[in-house]
Amino acid sequence: MTKILMLQSKIEALLFVVGDDGLTVKQLAELLGEQEAVIVQAIEALSVAYEEDQARGITVKEMAGVYQLTTKTEQAETIQRLVENPTAQSLSQASLEVLAIVAYKQPITRIAIEDLRGVKCEKPLQTLVSKGLIKEVGRSEGTGRAILYGTTKEFLNYFGLKNIEEMPPLPEEAAVEVEEETDLFMTKFQETFGDA
Numbered sequence: 001m002t003k004i005l006m007l008q009s010k011i012e013a014l015l016f017v018v019g020d021d022g023l024t025v026k027q028l029a030e031l032l033g034e035q036e037a038v039i040v041q042a043i044e045a046l047s048v049a050y051e052e053d054q055a056r057g058i059t060v061k062e063m064a065g066v067y068q069l070t071t072k073t074e075q076a077e078t079i080q081r082l083v084e085n086p087t088a089q090s091l092s093q094a095s096l097e098v099l100a101i102v103a104y105k106q107p108i109t110r111i112a113i114e115d116l117r118g119v120k121c122e123k124p125l126q127t128l129v130s131k132g133l134i135k136e137v138g139r140s141e142g143t144g145r146a147i148l149y150g151t152t153k154e155f156l157n158y159f160g161l162k163n164i165e166e167m168p169p170l171p172e173e174a175a176v177e178v179e180e181e182t183d184l185f186m187t188k189f190q191e192t193f194g195d196a
Contacts, residue, residue, distance in 0.1 A: 007032065007042035008049070015060065015069045019123070022066035043067060091127070098124040099133060103155070103167060107137050107148035125149065133158060 050059040137150035
């Protein structure tokens with residue numbers, strides 16, 4: 001396998017993992033320990049490979065200096081069907097984690113959720129809001145007045161609850177260590193609502 005092919009594989013993996021955030025040539029060069037010119041050459045080769053392969057539904061695009069994996073324009077109609085039927089989509093692990101945190105810690109800000117999870121959560125929050133499972137319930141006090149999220153009536157209906165007080169209690173150890181909180185939330189949440 002040539003150096004460029006190996007770089008293409010690594011670039012593809014990195015772009016997939018970062019999603020919509022994308023990466024610049026400089027970031028890719030630093031991550032892969034390569035010269036920027038070599039990274040550009042590998043990206044261009046990867047882009048050509050995607051475009052020439054009609055069996056692939058994705059490609060590499062550069063937007064404002066940031067490279068992302070995106071869907072090909074020819075797949076717009078297929079993607080539109082998914083967008084128009086969001087109920088057919090199940091919740092991802094990330095969305096379930098965020099939902100559990102919101103359910104047990106509400107009202108809560110995005111930053112507080114990210115502190116508990118250790119990763120960004122904009123996408124899961126958008127998904128949960130679009131499905132009507134959480135909503136904006138106010139603004140926090142202080143600088144920036146961050147949005148506070150809470151669960152909705154749809155959340156209660158989805159999980160067969162009359163009110164939020166019917167949620168199962170968390171084990172007392174949940175408060176001991178921040179690192180354990182998400183795991184404890186998810187374990188209890190999935191045990192209780194796994195069949196929902």
